[in-house]
């Protein structure tokens with residue numbers, strides 16, 4: 725991750741050498757920073773109950789917490 729002209733640029737994230745889905749470009753820099761702070765794609769944990777996700781097999785599109793029922797509807 726790096727900042728270019730004060731805009732947050734997300735580089736292709738990888739986990740265990742495999743690419744993980746990129747964020748769509750419809751987010752503002754502020755929204756991206758919010759996502760970086762709470763989304764399990766970046767934190768590895770459910771933002772609601774903090775149960776860790778299985779980051780070796782992250783969902784490609786639809787994040788859902790089996791523990792508390794949190795569902796991602798932002799990506």
Ligand SMILES: [Zn+2]
Pocket residue numbers: 770771772773774775789790791792793794
């Ligand atoms: Zn949860």
